[in-house]
Amino acid sequence: MTTHAVRLEAAGASVTVLSAERAVTDWAARYFGQWWKAAQVAPDSVCAGPVVVAEVSPGAYADAALEVTRAPHTSAVYAKAQMLLARDEAAGVIRGVSPEEALAYRSEPAAGSLTVIGCDTEPVATATARLAREVMRGTLLRSGWTVLHASAVVHEGRVILTFGQKGAGKTTTALALAARKGLALLANDRVFVRPNDSGGVAVLPWPSAAALGLGLLDGLGWFEVVQERLEAGESLHPTQDGQVTEALRAGRREPLWEGGKELKTQVFPDQFPNWFGVPLATGGVAGAxxxxxxxxxxxxxxxxxxxxxxxxxDFMSGKTEDRYPDVFELARVDDGGGVAEARHGVLGLLARLPHHAVVLGHDIDGNADFLAKVTGWA
Structure with missing residues (x-):
């Protein structure tokens, strides 16, 4: 059986995804490739470092699920789904099963190995990418990085970080500068940060799909682009609500709401350069x-x-990270946003940089012109 391998690298941290299903490793390469250095590697070259193995097999899933349910186990909520967990302390193994998602897991933290098993390719690929990112997060946090809740764009190595709670305008600010002024998008919702040797703050991307409201998509001039791509048979991220896809196909641009929450377009990272002509940045130094x-x-x-x-x-810690608790001991740190000492060091350095509190409207061009002047790069 042929095995495919993709290695992800960022700031000296790495993780390799292995699978007999080429679609799984292609998914990882697509999801991380332009933000974290993703490269196809020979499977027999993977002799060290963290590894995430993905297997698509209904039979193997059934066996793994049975192994968990027959053993003493606990229950947790992971990615909004019930997860049953069984620990074998003597063997250093943590097993899990999510019946709702038909996914099973086997984690060996000391060996740096995690296996994802499922019945269908797409759920396995999605879970594998999510957990490969968690492995990278743990490696980076243990080496002094921490996670900020911010969007970010880069101009000539200088990063403009945008802060605020949901609805404040982080994404609007970043994409106005990226779409209208040619800045590279570094992150849509969060970034890794760490003091550098020059007294500044180094910034790395956190790869993820981007959630764009239909109104913002229209304001950016991207609504028709998405329509055309969908009509041509392409697709957006599978986490997107079907109501959004239906609205896009029908040309309905007004915001969609359900239970007080706006339903948004879910854009793959690689769709920013490929669909919208927005380049992606791999890092920089905080400037404003x-x-x-x-x-x-x-x-x-x-x-x-x-x-x-x-x-x-403003850091992703505590309750902000409870959607993905460290049930498989991949991060192995007390706080998913980084240790307190690292956060405080970053806070002190960022406090010295220019701060700009601004009010913006719905005119993307006007916002972009104003932001370029205020942040001092134009």
Whole structure:
């Protein structure tokens, strides 16, 4: 049986994805490739370092699920689904099964090995990518990186970081500069940060799909692009709600809401350069901080007052990371956003950089012109 392998690398950390299913390793290469260095490698070259093995086999899944349910086990919620977990302390093995998703797992933390088993290729590929990212996260956090809740764009190595809770305008700010001013997109929702040897803050991307509301998609001029791609048989990320796909195909641009939550387009990382002509950046050094607020009819302007500074709440830690608890001991740190010492060191350095509290409207061109001037790169 042929085995395929893709190695992911960032800032000295690495993880290799192995599978007999080429679609699984292709998914990982596509998802991480332009943000984390992803490369096809010879399977027999994988002799050290963290490895995530993916297997698509209904029979193997059934055997693995039975092994968990027959053993003493506990229950947790992982990725919004029930996960049953069985630990073999003597062997150093953690087994898990998610019946709702028909996925089973075997983790050997000391050996740096994780196996994902499922019945269908796409769920296995999605879970494998998610857990490969968790392995990388753990390696980076243990080497002093921490995770900020921010969007980011890069101009000539200088990173503009944008902060705020959901709806504040992080994505609008980043994509206005990327789409209209040619800045490279580094991250849509979070980034890795760590002090560098020059007294600055190095920034790395956190690869993920990007959630774009239909209104923002229209404002950026990308709605028709997505329509054409869908009509040509291409697809967006599978986590996208079917109602959004239906609206896109029908040309309905008004925002969609369900239970008080906006349903958004879910864009693969590689679709930014391939569909929209937005380049992706692989890193940079923090140069400015932006704290936006969106008002529909506002003229872009600097907010009055001292503006907001960073706090511990701007890091992805505690409850913000509870969707993916470290049940397989991949991160092996007390806090999924990074240790307190690392966060405080970054906070001190970022506090020295220019801070810009701004109000933005719905005019993407106006926002981009204003932001380029305020952040000092134009």
């Amino acid at each position: 901080l932006v704290f936006p607020r969106i008002e529909r009819d506002a003229t872009p302007a600097v907010e009055n007052g001292d503006g907001r500074g960073l706090t511990d709440s």
